[in-house]
Amino acid sequence: MNTPLPVYIKSHKGIKSNPLVSQYNLNLVKASLRSFELPENAITISKRGDSTIYRYTHTVTMSSHQNYGWSDYAQIIEYTRDGQRAYEYSGRTPNGNTHNNFMETFRSISPIINQLFSR
Numbered sequence: 001m002n003t004p005l006p007v008y009i010k011s012h013k014g015i016k017s018n019p020l021v022s023q024y025n026l027n028l029v030k031a032s033l034r035s036f037e038l039p040e041n042a043i044t045i046s047k048r049g050d051s052t053i054y055r056y057t058h059t060v061t062m063s064s065h066q067n068y069g070w071s072d073y074a075q076i077i078e079y080t081r082d083g084q085r086a087y088e089y090s091g092r093t094p095n096g097n098t099h100n101n102f103m104e105t106f107r108s109i110s111p112i113i114n115q116l117f118s119r
Contacts, residue, residue: 005102007043007045010028010033035073043056047117052078052110054077075090
């Protein structure tokens with residue numbers, strides 16, 4: 001899929017075999033990845049309960065022990081509230097251009113992701 005930012009899907013049970021993955025050529029990463037292990041300068045999408053999380057990781061810092069780190073990110077959590085879709089935005093982007101790319105990628109990929117994660 002051609003988006004301003006690369007998109008990765010955390011591969012939960014059944015996602016890999018979903019026809020939308022191959023139709024849109026979606027990239028998969030292990031669902032067990034910790035936040036500092038996510039691809040940098042990319043959006044990683046995951047499902048937690050009824051929420052879909054779109055996390056843009058822009059900087060990863062590793063500790064001196066190399067088995068732990070942290071990341072700077074922006075994220076949108078999409079969920080149902082009072083029968084409608086609701087959105088929470090947290091974190092930060094390094095600049096306005098990156099923010100615009102994050103939002104444009106979110107708008108273009110979210111309908112596909114909603115289909116992918118629908119039951």
